[in-house]
Amino acid sequence: xYLHKTFFIFIISFALFSLPDPPYINRSPKGLLxxxxxxxxxxxxxxxxxxxxxxxxxxGFSFTPMNLSLQGTNPxxxxxxxxxxxxxxxxxxxxxxxxxxxHINLGITPTIKMGKFGLSAFATDNTNLLLxxxxxxxxxxxxxxxxxxxxxxxxxxxxxxxxxxxxxxSLGVGVKYIERRGIYSAYPIASAALLNALEGSTxxxxxxxxxxxxxxxxxxxFGVDYLARGGGTEFGASFAAMDILTNIVTTEENTADPTxxxxxxxxxxxxxxxxxxxxxxxxxxxxxxxxxxxxxxxxPFMRRxxxxxxxxxxxxxxxxxxxxxxxxxxxxxxxxxxxxxxxFYNVELGSGYQDTQGKRFVFYMSLFDxxxxx
Numbered sequence: 001x002y003l004h005k006t007f008f009i010f011i012i013s014f015a016l017f018s019l020p021d022p023p024y025i026n027r028s029p030k031g032l033l034x035x036x037x038x039x040x041x042x043x044x045x046x047x048x049x050x051x052x053x054x055x056x057x058x059x060g061f062s063f064t065p066m067n068l069s070l071q072g073t074n075p076x077x078x079x080x081x082x083x084x085x086x087x088x089x090x091x092x093x094x095x096x097x098x099x100x101x102x103h104i105n106l107g108i109t110p111t112i113k114m115g116k117f118g119l120s121a122f123a124t125d126n127t128n129l130l131l132x133x134x135x136x137x138x139x140x141x142x143x144x145x146x147x148x149x150x151x152x153x154x155x156x157x158x159x160x161x162x163x164x165x166x167x168x169x170s171l172g173v174g175v176k177y178i179e180r181r182g183i184y185s186a187y188p189i190a191s192a193a194l195l196n197a198l199e200g201s202t203x204x205x206x207x208x209x210x211x212x213x214x215x216x217x218x219x220x221x222f223g224v225d226y227l228a229r230g231g232g233t234e235f236g237a238s239f240a241a242m243d244i245l246t247n248i249v250t251t252e253e254n255t256a257d258p259t260x261x262x263x264x265x266x267x268x269x270x271x272x273x274x275x276x277x278x279x280x281x282x283x284x285x286x287x288x289x290x291x292x293x294x295x296x297x298x299x300p301f302m303r304r305x306x307x308x309x310x311x312x313x314x315x316x317x318x319x320x321x322x323x324x325x326x327x328x329x330x331x332x333x334x335x336x337x338x339x340x341x342x343x344f345y346n347v348e349l350g351s352g353y354q355d356t357q358g359k360r361f362v363f364y365m366s367l368f369d370x371x372x373x374x
Contacts, residue, residue, distance in 0.1 A: 035321025
């Protein structure tokens with residue numbers, strides 16, 4: 001009975017997670033609902049997390065002071081894939097949640113853009129849990145607490161960009177600073193280390209007991225963007241090399257295993273394109289496509305392929321997408337001082353194509369955004 005109770009204390013304390021994601025610092029809610037096909041279309045407050053070269057498209061002054069993004073395991077998927085009757089025996093608990101990836105991500109990203117320069121601060125908590133091994137149930141834990149900022153600048157090197165017309169090639173560079181604290185390890189459900197850790201009263205105390213690792217460091221991003229615009233039609237094609245020189249130095253050793261260092265940001269090389277058209281003053285649509293992780297020769301092509309769709313009228317947009325063969329969809333409402341996104345998306349958590357599906361939701365709210373065009 002004690003083990004059964006500690007299992008649910010564990011679930012509540014960690015707020016429900018999944019298999020380890022690629023260590024992205026931040027993802028755009030709009031991008032996620034468009035299949036994460038966003039390398040050439042990320043002109044929102046998350047630009048610098050996708051491609052710094054897109055800052056060349058920005059003009060004037062914009063500020064996103066208060067925004068909150070929440071992502072988690074799709075509760076519909078949880079109902080469908082886990083047993084409704086968990087039971088009281090640890091074996092029953094393990095069977096009900098076995099191989100079901102659970103995830104939560106909470107973050108804020110205040111962003112300011114001035115002309116072709118942008119600065120985004122970030123504070124994110126990304127937590128994942130997976131229970132594996134039917135014979136000896138084991139928790140795989142992946143937790144990252146990131147704090148820091150990213151700044152970037154871009155400029156056309158050929159041609160010009162204006163609000164109504166463009167035919168330009170732009171280069172952009174981004175610099176980031178990261179402070180990361182986290183843990184990535186596996187613990188048998190009945191291990192003394194896990195049971196002792198659960199005696200902590202806060203999430204921080206639990207992770208410290210399990211042996212979290214801390215570090216800090218700087219990173220560099222680079223991007224190229226081509227944009228053609230005119231007559232209500234826009235075409236773009238982009239290249240981005242994210243975290244080409246990023247290094248996070250371990251400053252707090254893992255007390256349980258000093259050989260484990262802080263999780264690094266991996267190099268991510270992506271190509272993207274988009275086509276957008278205004279069908280009169282009240283209706284527009286856009287289609288996007290990405291081929292991601294070009295630097296990973298072992299990844300299947302369809303795992304790399306992402307596609308997205310946006311259709312909207314002033315104040316309301318709907319989104320759809322495909323991410324590695326899985327679908328996403330959602331809605332945006334943007335009126336006066338509040339900007340809301342809500343929807344569902346799916347990600348690949350395995351090493352191949354459609355190996356392990358992570359079913360997730362996203363909710364985003366931003367208040368008091370404002371933009372001054374020049």
